[in-house]
Amino acid sequence: xxxxxxxxxxxxxxxxxxxxxxAQAARELFGNPSSAHRLGREARRLIDESRERVASLLGCGxxxxxxxxxxxxxxxLAILGSAKAHGKPGHIITCATEHPAVLAAVDDLVKQGNRAxxxxxxxxxxxxxxxxxxxxxxxxxxxSIMLANNETGTxxxxxxxxxxxxxxxxxxxxxxxxxxxxIPVRVGELEVDLLSMAGHKFYAPKGVGxxxxxxxxxxxxxxxxxxxxxxxxxxxxxxxxxVGLGHACELAGQLLDAEMARQGGLRDELWExxxxxxxxxxxxxxxxxxxxxTLHVSFPGVDAEGLTIALDLEGVYVSAGAACASGAxxxxxxxxxxxxxxxxxxxxxxxxxxRATTSAHVKAAARAIASCVAHCKKVARGE
Amino acid sequence: xxxxxxxxxxxxxxxxAYLMKKAGHDVIGMTMKIWPGEAKAAExxxxxxxxxxxxxxxxxxxxxDIPYYVMDMVDxxxxxxxGNFVSEYMAGRTPxxxxxxxxxxxxxxxxxxxxEVKADKxxxxxxxxxxxxxxxxxxxxxRAGSMEKDQSYALWGLTQDxxxxxxxxxxxxxxxxVREIAHELGxxxxxxxxxxxxxxxxxxxxRDFIAGKAPQPGPGAFVDAAGNTLGEHPGYTxxxxxxxxxxxxxxxxxxxxxxxxxxxxxxxLGTEAELARHTFEVRGVNWLAIGAPAEPVDCxxxxxxxxxxxxxxxxxxxxxxxxxxxxxxxxAVTPGQSxxxxxxxxxxxxxxFIK
Numbered sequence: 001x002x003x004x005x006x007x008x009x010x011x012x013x014x015x016x017x018x019x020x021x022x023a024q025a026a027r028e029l030f031g032n033p034s035s036a037h038r039l040g041r042e043a044r045r046l047i048d049e050s051r052e053r054v055a056s057l058l059g060c061g062x063x064x065x066x067x068x069x070x071x072x073x074x075x076x077l078a079i080l081g082s083a084k085a086h087g088k089p090g091h092i093i094t095c096a097t098e099h100p101a102v103l104a105a106v107d108d109l110v111k112q113g114n115r116a117x118x119x120x121x122x123x124x125x126x127x128x129x130x131x132x133x134x135x136x137x138x139x140x141x142x143x144s145i146m147l148a149n150n151e152t153g154t155x156x157x158x159x160x161x162x163x164x165x166x167x168x169x170x171x172x173x174x175x176x177x178x179x180x181x182x183i184p185v186r187v188g189e190l191e192v193d194l195l196s197m198a199g200h201k202f203y204a205p206k207g208v209g210x211x212x213x214x215x216x217x218x219x220x221x222x223x224x225x226x227x228x229x230x231x232x233x234x235x236x237x238x239x240x241x242x243v244g245l246g247h248a249c250e251l252a253g254q255l256l257d258a259e260m261a262r263q264g265g266l267r268d269e270l271w272e273x274x275x276x277x278x279x280x281x282x283x284x285x286x287x288x289x290x291x292x293x294t295l296h297v298s299f300p301g302v303d304a305e306g307l308t309i310a311l312d313l314e315g316v317y318v319s320a321g322a323a324c325a326s327g328a329x330x331x332x333x334x335x336x337x338x339x340x341x342x343x344x345x346x347x348x349x350x351x352x353x354x355r356a357t358t359s360a361h362v363k364a365a366a367r368a369i370a371s372c373v374a375h376c377k378k379v380a381r382g383e
Numbered sequence: 384x385x386x387x388x389x390x391x392x393x394x395x396x397x398x399x400a401y402l403m404k405k406a407g408h409d410v411i412g413m414t415m416k417i418w419p420g421e422a423k424a425a426e427x428x429x430x431x432x433x434x435x436x437x438x439x440x441x442x443x444x445x446x447x448d449i450p451y452y453v454m455d456m457v458d459x460x461x462x463x464x465x466g467n468f469v470s471e472y473m474a475g476r477t478p479x480x481x482x483x484x485x486x487x488x489x490x491x492x493x494x495x496x497x498x499e500v501k502a503d504k505x506x507x508x509x510x511x512x513x514x515x516x517x518x519x520x521x522x523x524x525x526r527a528g529s530m531e532k533d534q535s536y537a538l539w540g541l542t543q544d545x546x547x548x549x550x551x552x553x554x555x556x557x558x559x560x561v562r563e564i565a566h567e568l569g570x571x572x573x574x575x576x577x578x579x580x581x582x583x584x585x586x587x588x589x590r591d592f593i594a595g596k597a598p599q600p601g602p603g604a605f606v607d608a609a610g611n612t613l614g615e616h617p618g619y620t621x622x623x624x625x626x627x628x629x630x631x632x633x634x635x636x637x638x639x640x641x642x643x644x645x646x647x648x649x650x651x652l653g654t655e656a657e658l659a660r661h662t663f664e665v666r667g668v669n670w671l672a673i674g675a676p677a678e679p680v681d682c683x684x685x686x687x688x689x690x691x692x693x694x695x696x697x698x699x700x701x702x703x704x705x706x707x708x709x710x711x712x713x714x715a716v717t718p719g720q721s722x723x724x725x726x727x728x729x730x731x732x733x734x735x736f737i738k
Binding site (some may be wrong): 041185303305306307309310313355375376 | 450496499500708
């Protein structure tokens with residue numbers, strides 16, 4: 001059975017180009033980068049080269065890049081590490097549609113005595129810079145707003161908010177996990193102090209990520225151990241993973257413009273096909289200011305749980321909100337923040353395209369979705 | 384045929400899944416998530432369908448190489464099963480939630496989910512036999528080959544439509560054989576103990592559970608049938624008919640709960656002899672293999688899951704109601720429990736709720 005993978009925002013396959021360099025790192029250049037001998041130095045060189053590749057994509061200096069075990073860790077380091085560096089409780093700003101990794105870290109800070117404002121969003125999922133400015137308080141010291149949303153693809157006006165933050169001496173972090181390799185991500189343009197990325201969202205392996213942490217921005221480690229990564233992230237480095245991440249960044253830079261256009265076109269084609277087959281379909285992803293690969297829709301009257309399973313069994317892999325192993329199905333907090341009614345939220349699919357997605361895939365997926373939607377409606381009518 | 388197997392993470396439903404696959408069906412495993420949030424059973428407690436159960440069911444599905452999903456049915460379970468459980472206790476009755484779970488969940492909402500994913504039937508690990516009578520075109524449920532594990536009692540509420548979409552692969556097997564099969568397959572649940580408690584009351588304490596759901600009556604009076612006060616009790620929801628333990632009453636001979644009166648919060652105690660009833664009413668009657676009979680039916684009647692079937696005569700008493708009568712009296716007839724009527728050959732004729 002052919003399969004069509006439309007869940008790239010959940011994760012992506014390893015890019016072919018990464019296999020050899022990663023295998024080489026794991027098998028031949030396997031030294032501990034902290035060792036003084038040749039094997040250690042060669043491993044150290046791999047990390048430094050990878051750091052430069054990441055920096056090149058972001059438009060920053062290599063020393064500004066700190067490698068982590070992934071996006072969640074990068075977010076934790078940014079948020080908890082900033083609070084640690086600040087040294088006393090105060091006020092922080094975030095947004096209602098952040099990834100659970102960010103919201104959980106913020107909750108931890110609140111438990112430690114900080115106050116947090118979780119800014120609301122509009123129907124498109126966007127935060128207003130005016131609202132951001134109004135939320136600033138006397139003792140605000142940190143803000144975290146995601147660059148692009150994992151569920152709907154909504155892109156936030158980060159640069160504007162970062163500028164406002166800096167006028168008041170507030171450190172600004174953005175979770176760019178979903179934005180990397182999908183839209184241009186340049187720290188100079190975004191004017192951020194901290195930025196998170198996760199390798200497995202853009203064709204690097206799972207278990208590796210990075211935090212852009214501009215030198216000079218107050219930040220302390222949250223894990224304890226040795227002195228690796230500017231004393232910000234101890235532990236023997238995941239060299240093979242880091243090599244993968246570096247190459248993935250290089251690849252992303254090369255493919256970005258073409259893929260933005262190509263995937264954006266396919267995403268639009270998918271939307272048109274779905275709308276034609278199911279005129280009642282609702283689009284939750286905004287038409288403007290959205291990741292080109294992401295399409296979040298709702299089918300009124302259809303339970304997304306049965307729909308995603310029916311599609312799975314036909315080899316079409318999509319998501320009904322974020323992935324969760326235990327099966328818990330509270331309607332997405334992102335959709336709730338956008339004002340999407342509960343019933344509709346539970347009737348939603350997130351479709352996210354990738355480099356391997358073709359027009360044939362899009363057509364076949366649209367057919368399968370339309371057919372399963374029609375079937376689910378029949379069952380709901382008791383036929 | 385595509386079949387959804389309701390997998391609880393126990394050895395019975397695990398082997399049921401295997402047997403369905405062995406029979407050549409396109410098997411899909413599903414666990415009904417009925418617990419809210421990420422709630423986990425307390426350490427050491429066995430809880431059906433909690434996150435540990437999901438782990439077990441998922442692992443079994445991996446070994447059997449079948450797709451496996453956890454289905455969110457929290458809201459429906461809360462409304463239908465838990466809601467009914469609590470209101471029955473508050474009404475002074477003793478519910479059997481498995482009955483409602485079978486009709487409203489396993490062959491209710493889960494069946495809808497199964498149909499959404501293009502499955503034709505739902506299979507469970509119930510020890511019961513399902514037969515399609517060619518002559519009448521009716522589905523019939525028979526007690527299982529294993530008298531000891533027979534669970535046909537819990538299926539009395541299923542309609543013909545539901546039965547036409549049900550499968551019970553364990554009908555002819557006994558427990559030792561089921562465990563043996565699980566061992567042969569290398570399933571990690573082969574020796575898992577059977578769950579003894581109500582599946583959604585992970586602590587085994589139903590009183591605390593319902594206290595958390597509805598305001599409880601305070602202390603009330605133990606009385607005898609004549610109306611004499613015998614002592615005090617902590618609240619009528621603590622008791623069930625036939626209960627002898629935990630009364631806190633010392634009389635000469637043993638006393639049993641013979642009636643519960645919610646409106647006055649009185650619990651009536653009596654002797655063994657007073658527990659005997661020659662006749663009682665049943666409501667919400669469902670006739671399975673046969674239509675509602677016009678004439679009285681002589682059959683075997685079970686008035687509880689763990690009790691032996693006794694001879695009785697079932698007489699129509701109005702819409703969905705019957706009267707059960709017997710020469711040899713029934714002991715501890717409990718409102719809220721189910722009365723299930725069997726033919727001599729073990730066929731389930733029908734059943735209903737004891738009034």
